[in-house]
Amino acid sequence: MPQKPHQSDHVLALIVFALVILGLIMISSASVALSYEKFGHNYYYLKHQFLYGLLPGLFFLIVCYKIPYHLWKKLAPILLFVTLALLIAVFIPKIGVGYGGARRWVHIGPFLLQPTEICKLSFIIYLSAFLAAREKKIKSFYLTFVPFIIVIGLIGFLIMRQPDMSTALVIILTGLGIYFVAGAPLWSLVLLCGGGLGAIWGLIKIAPYRMARFTVFLHPEVDPQGIGYQINQALLAIGSGGILGLGFGHSRQKYLYLPEATGDSIFAILAEELGFIGCVVLIGLFFFLAFRGFKIAQNIPDTFGKLVATGITCWFIIQAFVNMAGMTSLVPLTGIPLPFISYGGSALVVSLAGVGILLNISRHTVEPRRGK
Numbered sequence: 001m002p003q004k005p006h007q008s009d010h011v012l013a014l015i016v017f018a019l020v021i022l023g024l025i026m027i028s029s030a031s032v033a034l035s036y037e038k039f040g041h042n043y044y045y046l047k048h049q050f051l052y053g054l055l056p057g058l059f060f061l062i063v064c065y066k067i068p069y070h071l072w073k074k075l076a077p078i079l080l081f082v083t084l085a086l087l088i089a090v091f092i093p094k095i096g097v098g099y100g101g102a103r104r105w106v107h108i109g110p111f112l113l114q115p116t117e118i119c120k121l122s123f124i125i126y127l128s129a130f131l132a133a134r135e136k137k138i139k140s141f142y143l144t145f146v147p148f149i150i151v152i153g154l155i156g157f158l159i160m161r162q163p164d165m166s167t168a169l170v171i172i173l174t175g176l177g178i179y180f181v182a183g184a185p186l187w188s189l190v191l192l193c194g195g196g197l198g199a200i201w202g203l204i205k206i207a208p209y210r211m212a213r214f215t216v217f218l219h220p221e222v223d224p225q226g227i228g229y230q231i232n233q234a235l236l237a238i239g240s241g242g243i244l245g246l247g248f249g250h251s252r253q254k255y256l257y258l259p260e261a262t263g264d265s266i267f268a269i270l271a272e273e274l275g276f277i278g279c280v281v282l283i284g285l286f287f288f289l290a291f292r293g294f295k296i297a298q299n300i301p302d303t304f305g306k307l308v309a310t311g312i313t314c315w316f317i318i319q320a321f322v323n324m325a326g327m328t329s330l331v332p333l334t335g336i337p338l339p340f341i342s343y344g345g346s347a348l349v350v351s352l353a354g355v356g357i358l359l360n361i362s363r364h365t366v367e368p369r370r371g372k
Helices: 010-030 032-039 044-066 071-089 115-133 141-160 165-181 186-206 208-218 229-241 266-299 303-327 345-362
Strands: 096-099 102-108 111-113
Touching: 010 032, 010 044, 010 266, 010 345, 032 044, 044 345, 071 115, 071 141, 102 115, 111 115, 115 141, 115 165, 115 303, 115 345, 141 165, 141 186, 165 186, 165 303, 229 266, 229 303, 266 303, 266 345, 303 345
Parallel strands: none
Antiparallel strands: 096 102, 102 111
16 A cells, blocks of 8 residues: 655656756757748747646646556556547547648647557556556466557557557557566566567568668668658767757757757757757756656555556656667667657646656655665
8 A cells, every 4th residue: 555645756856847948948949940930930839838738737747746646546447448549539530630641649629639648658557557456467478468468569559550660669668667577577578579579670671661761770871862861960960069069049950951850859959059968968867867766666665656657767768768869870760759858749748747646656655774
């Protein structure tokens, strides 16, 4: 049972606050040219992120912080059902919205939501509740492993149909992290990793644009004006920043040279303007977020709280790594936002809701006893 509440992790809250502020600052700079071209003024994207991302995000952070985290265990099946319904709704005409060859959004009244962002958090809650309920049967093939494969396979299939391989990868890796901490047997992890790598290679082979991205990863000089354009412009931006950067607001790549300057590519703009020092600060903030998140997971006494804290922390860190590694050509480039930094209302709202749950869990932690 949860412990008597105490103060939440204020350090974690400050880290997230710093990331959000840094994100707003970078959006205000990275979006200037695109905002003026599309809307006739410089700060449309900043205002939109503030009004439809930060403000509702803070509201959900407070709500989730106030809700005792163990109540989410009871809501887990409902959350999964709603999430699956939303993932299916993106394919329904007049409800689902497509852009750039992908269908990833749905209209809910006046709002445009991205179900995959909601899926990241609801999947963590559901999987944590599922594995916590099977704590004594975690090594069972039929009672744990097979249902785990079915759920993660169904979610992965629906997301890949959009298609959104990068988000599917983040969700699957997060699920593996939760499964590992829950005490999964080694054979199941080996089987999952082997099958996952085979599936990824198969998905790359059957989709020409994915194979082209993989080829560009191996040979960035290939087709610099075509499929290799974004990564080459990103590397140019990062290299131009040097140690101290060109200065805030002085990016050249944001003037419609670098695609997705406010979204997936915002790390490259940050590196160009704030330099190596700015990148170190950003990476340091994510490092300390990981440290505080995993410390919360370590010190919470019940399995469900431990798995949710692990999952939320893994989600942020895996997604941040995939984004920054893609921009620096350490891994193949994928279209995934940088948590708390990239433009995107749904992503920021759901991320802050996740932080609220994590902060509530931190109120029930117990510091381990020190030996003599």
